[in-house]
Amino acid sequence: MNSETHIAGLVVHARPENWKDVLHKAKQLPKAECHGKEEEAKFVLVVEVNSESALTSYMDDINNWEGVLSVCLCYHHYEADELLNEEMPNEIYTS
Numbered sequence: 001m002n003s004e005t006h007i008a009g010l011v012v013h014a015r016p017e018n019w020k021d022v023l024h025k026a027k028q029l030p031k032a033e034c035h036g037k038e039e040e041a042k043f044v045l046v047v048e049v050n051s052e053s054a055l056t057s058y059m060d061d062i063n064n065w066e067g068v069l070s071v072c073l074c075y076h077h078y079e080a081d082e083l084l085n086e087e088m089p090n091e092i093y094t095s
Helices: 016-027 052-063
Strands: 004-014 032-035 042-049 068-080
Touching: 004 016, 004 052, 016 032, 016 042, 042 052, 052 068
Parallel strands: none
Antiparallel strands: 004 042, 004 068, 032 042
């Protein structure tokens, strides 16, 4: 079976009183980046995993953290790993 890379954007919504703890915990995750405004109790977490089932587990784990209200998938893209190593053409495509 070929290996794949999944890149996903997750909207994480936390209780206002737990916001800082949830954000701190999210920043410790491997292959993850947090984006958002600190005054809001939600942020986008961009993650990279190796399978769709790993992504589902990732989301379930975060959803079970203390103070997390919801985790919603807002973006998902995957490619076979061998395709990610191909050089992209230096052309601009327009529709």
